[in-house]
Amino acid sequence: QMCIRDRYQRRVHGELIFKINILMADQQEIQKKKDRSVRRYTYRGLELDQLMALSNEKLIELFNSRQRRRFNRGLKHKYSRFINKLRKAKKNLQPGEKPPAVRTHLRNAIVVPEMVGNQISVHRGNAFNTVEVKFDMIGRYLGEFAITYKPNLHGRFKV
Numbered sequence: 001q002m003c004i005r006d007r008y009q010r011r012v013h014g015e016l017i018f019k020i021n022i023l024m025a026d027q028q029e030i031q032k033k034k035d036r037s038v039r040r041y042t043y044r045g046l047e048l049d050q051l052m053a054l055s056n057e058k059l060i061e062l063f064n065s066r067q068r069r070r071f072n073r074g075l076k077h078k079y080s081r082f083i084n085k086l087r088k089a090k091k092n093l094q095p096g097e098k099p100p101a102v103r104t105h106l107r108n109a110i111v112v113p114e115m116v117g118n119q120i121s122v123h124r125g126n127a128f129n130t131v132e133v134k135f136d137m138i139g140r141y142l143g144e145f146a147i148t149y150k151p152n153l154h155g156r157f158k159v
Contacts, residue, residue: 041135043113048135051113059112063139067110082106086118101130107143122146 043051044062051059060071082104089099101119116135121128122142129146137145 043135043138048113048116051138063110067139070110078106079109082109083112083114086115086120090118098132103128104142107141107146109142111137111140111142113138124148 040047046054046062051062054062056071060068063071082102085102086099089102093099099118101121103121103123105123107122111133115133116138118133119130120133120142121130122145124146125148131142131145
């Protein structure tokens with residue numbers, strides 16, 4: 001048999017533990033929200049600043065085999081001219097301002113970390129699709145982001 005005092009202490013002690021558990025759960029939720037608010041983009045485990053600091057040889061090692069082969073065979077003049085145009089468009093911008101779009105027919109140009117944040121108008125056969133280069137696009141071709149055909153609607157209402 002338990003005396004009244006023991007029951008009271010057990011009840012009070014249980015409520016304290018319950019309150020402490022609630023506080024800890026709230027703190028964990030707040031921490032999760034903080035972690036979720038700023039998403040860290042990585043490519044092969046490296047963030048954008050680290051990728052920009054890498055030498056060309058180290059960066060090429062991170063790409064897939066097709067892209068590695070392409071870079072190892074050397075970049076032609078038109079690709080270096082295109083990257084210079086992108087640098088020029090990004091230069092002298094106010095913070096938060098988007099650079100002007102650079103038009104190109106180079107659908108087979110590989111997106112490198114230096115291009116992130118640029119506006120690129122990629123030719124799609126009859127017009128240009130403006131694409132904002134994001135971190136997720138690194139290592140892919142520009143042509144993947146400008147579809148060359150008009151998808152068929154197959155029975156849906158056509159305007």
